[in-house]
Amino acid sequence: MIDPIRVAVFGASGRMGAALMRATVATPRVQLVAALVRAGSVQADAVVSSLHGGAAESMCFSESLSAAADVLIDFSAASAFDQALAIALEHKIALVSGTTGLSETQYQTLHAAAREIPILWASNFSLGIAMLTRLARDAAKALADWDCEISEAHHRHKQDAPSGTALSIGDAIAKARASTLDDSAIYARTAKSGARKAGEIGFSVVRGGDIVGEHTVFLIGEGERIELTHRAQSRDIFAAGAVRAAAWLAGRTPGVYTIENVLGLSD
Numbered sequence: 381m382i383d384p385i386r387v388a389v390f391g392a393s394g395r396m397g398a399a400l401m402r403a404t405v406a407t408p409r410v411q412l413v414a415a416l417v418r419a420g421s422v423q424a425d426a427v428v429s430s431l432h433g434g435a436a437e438s439m440c441f442s443e444s445l446s447a448a449a450d451v452l453i454d455f456s457a458a459s460a461f462d463q464a465l466a467i468a469l470e471h472k473i474a475l476v477s478g479t480t481g482l483s484e485t486q487y488q489t490l491h492a493a494a495r496e497i498p499i500l501w502a503s504n505f506s507l508g509i510a511m512l513t514r515l516a517r518d519a520a521k522a523l524a525d526w527d528c529e530i531s532e533a534h535h536r537h538k539q540d541a542p543s544g545t546a547l548s549i550g551d552a553i554a555k556a557r558a559s560t561l562d563d564s565a566i567y568a569r570t571a572k573s574g575a576r577k578a579g580e581i582g583f584s585v586v587r588g589g590d591i592v593g594e595h596t597v598f599l600i601g602e603g604e605r606i607e608l609t610h611r612a613q614s615r616d617i618f619a620a621g622a623v624r625a626a627a628w629l630a631g632r633t634p635g636v637y638t639i640e641n642v643l644g645l646s647d
């Protein structure tokens with residue numbers, strides 16, 4: 381009998397937290413052992429009732445993780461990420477994080493922590509976005525003088541913009557064109573922007589209603605254009621991808637891993 385992978389969910393009271401708990405419980409050989417919420421979370425009661433039947437224990441971030449876990453899965457907020465990382469480090473367990481809007485300092489801290497524990501952060505855990513990123517990267521490289529723009533649409537509650545996914549796709553395209561996002565990204569155009577410069581990657585953002593997540597990469601030439609679009613119809617795809625990543629990451633040696641490693645898509 382093989383032992384199950386024991387998962388703790390950080391940010392359990394959120395939209396993704398709920399999807400992650402459903403996905404963990406539904407995945408064979410994976411066991412939900414803890415659902416972590418912050419002290420005073422207005423959703424704490426809902427988390428506890430969703431665990432009715434004792435699937436896992438619910439606790440505050442500030443309490444020590446008493447249930448033995450192999451992986452912590454964090455989909456919370458940039459302002460909560462440091463705490464998730466600290467918990468994973470304290471317990472020397474793997475960390476899967478999909479939290480977006482992280483600062484440069486937080487990415488550096490993540491890389492430093494990966495000397496002690498295995499960490500996998502991804503801006504998007506869907507298979508479709510992994511494929512879209514590769515298609516966009518390859519097309520942008522082949523059509524080097526076509527203009528590239530990225531647009532994304534999300535629900536009205538989203539805190540960060542552009543989305544982490546849009547930034548990751550932009551980063552892949554910039555690298556494929558021997559550039560960087562710092563050198564090519566345009567996040568806003570105004571009356572004073574002037575004409576588009578060669579090599580720019582423009583980002584545009586829509587926020588509204590309950591849109592789960594949509595991303596389009598435009599490659600625009602003279603007289604023709606390509607649009608590559610991905611539409612997520614449910615958060616369950618992100619949650620299933622994160623749980624798959626958690627099962628893959630548990631027990632690995634310390635280091636930084638990617639969703640492409642999990643999907644076997646690394647070059």
Ligand SMILES: NC(=O)C1=CN([C@@H]2O[C@H](COP(=O)(O)OP(=O)(O)OC[C@H]3O[C@@H](n4cnc5c(N)ncnc54)[C@H](OP(=O)(O)O)[C@@H]3O)[C@@H](O)[C@H]2O)C=CC1
Binds near residue numbers: 391393418456502
């Ligand atoms: N990589 C991917 O595939 C995906 C990534 N995401 C990302 O996941 C994250 C969560 O998204 P979503 O579930 O929609 O967000 P929600 O707002 O629904 O949930 C956020 C969670 O984080 C907690 N939280 C927020 N701020 C703090 C804080 N300052 N300290 C402690 N806890 C905090 C909330 O607790 P409380 O209930 O107490 O407020 C809640 O549990 C976002 O960064 C989003 O971009 C989302 C989908 C897919």
Ligand SMILES: O=C(O)C1=N[C@H](C(=O)O)C[C@H](O)C1
Binds near residue numbers: 480503504539594
């Ligand atoms: O906040 C969300 O909802 C999502 N965030 C991620 C991002 O910022 O890219 C992924 C997904 O699009 C949903």
